[in-house]
Amino acid sequence: MLKIGLTGNIGSGKTTVAKVFEVLGIPVFYADDAAKQIMVTDAELIEEVKRTFGNSAYSNGNQLNRKYLADIVFADENELTKLNALVHPAVFRAFDVWASKIKKVPYVVKEAAILFESGSYKMCDYSIMVSAPLDMRLGRVMKRDGITYEEAARREARQYPENEKAKLASYTITNDGHQLVIPQVLALHQQFL
Numbered sequence: 001m002l003k004i005g006l007t008g009n010i011g012s013g014k015t016t017v018a019k020v021f022e023v024l025g026i027p028v029f030y031a032d033d034a035a036k037q038i039m040v041t042d043a044e045l046i047e048e049v050k051r052t053f054g055n056s057a058y059s060n061g062n063q064l065n066r067k068y069l070a071d072i073v074f075a076d077e078n079e080l081t082k083l084n085a086l087v088h089p090a091v092f093r094a095f096d097v098w099a100s101k102i103k104k105v106p107y108v109v110k111e112a113a114i115l116f117e118s119g120s121y122k123m124c125d126y127s128i129m130v131s132a133p134l135d136m137r138l139g140r141v142m143k144r145d146g147i148t149y150e151e152a153a154r155r156e157a158r159q160y161p162e163n164e165k166a167k168l169a170s171y172t173i174t175n176d177g178h179q180l181v182i183p184q185v186l187a188l189h190q191q192f193l
C-alpha cells in the first residue's frame, strides 16, 4: 500500500483536492485535523504547551485558545519551531496507527499543510503539491476564515515558498481557477492504482 503525501501552501486547495481522492474511495488522513484533536486530548502535550506558551494557551480546561497561540507562533519562527517539536511527533504516530489499520486499498493519502517543512514527506512514497498564485490563495483564506490579508500572509511566510516545494514534490496539481482539478486528480489516481 503506497503512502501519498498531499500538501500545498495556505489556501492552495489541498483539502479540496483531498476530498476528490475520498470520492474515489481513497482513505485520507488529515494531519491538521489530527493535530487539532491531539492538542485537546493528549494530557502530556497539553501540559507541555501550557509550560511553553503560558496557561492562556488553554481556557475552560482543555479548550485550545487558537488565536492566542497563532498570534505567538506565526509572529516568531522560533516559537513555531517549539510548537512543531511538541505536536508533530504525536501526529506522525497517529498517522502510522491510522495507516496500519487500513487494508485492501492500493494507496492512502496524508494531507498536511507542512509536509515538506516537517520532513514527513520522507515517510511517503510520493508527494503531491497543490499550487495556486499567492494572491488567489490569500484571498481564498481571507474569505474562508474571515482573517485579514496580513494575518494570512504571516502564515504563508512561515511556509516554504512554492518554487522550493515544487522541487521536492513528485507531482504538482494546479488549482488556479483555469485548469480543471478533477482530471488532474484522476490522472494521478490511475498512476497509483
Ligand SMILES: CC(C)(COP(=O)(O)OP(=O)(O)OC[C@H]1O[C@@H](n2cnc3c(N)ncnc32)[C@H](O)[C@@H]1O)[C@@H](O)C(=O)NCCC(=O)NCCS
Pocket: 009, 010, 011, 031, 032, 035, 039, 065, 066, 067, 069, 070, 073, 080, 083, 084, 087, 091, 112, 113, 114, 155, 158, 159
Ligand atoms: C497555531 C494554531 C493553534 C492556529 O490554529 P488555527 O485554527 O488558527 O489554524 P489551523 O490549524 O486551522 O491552520 C490553518 C493553516 O495555517 C497554516 N499552519 C498551521 N500550522 C502551521 C505550521 N506549524 N507551520 C506553518 N503553517 C501552519 C496552514 O496553512 C494551515 O492549513 C494551529 O495552527 C496549530 O496548532 N499549529 C501547530 C500544529 C501544526 O503544525 N498543524 C499543522 C500540521 S500537522
Ligand SMILES: Nc1ncnc2c1ncn2[C@@H]1O[C@H](COP(=O)(O)OP(=O)(O)OP(=O)(O)O)[C@@H](O)[C@H]1O
Pocket: 008, 009, 010, 011, 012, 013, 014, 015, 016, 017, 113, 140, 141, 144, 175, 176, 177
Ligand atoms: N478552484 C477553486 N475555486 C474556487 N474556490 C476554491 C478553489 N479551490 C479551493 N477553493 C476554496 O478556497 C478555500 C481554500 O481551499 P482549501 O481549504 O481546500 O485549501 P487548503 O490548501 O486546505 O488551505 P489551508 O492550508 O488554509 O488549510 C476553500 O474555501 C475552498 O472552498
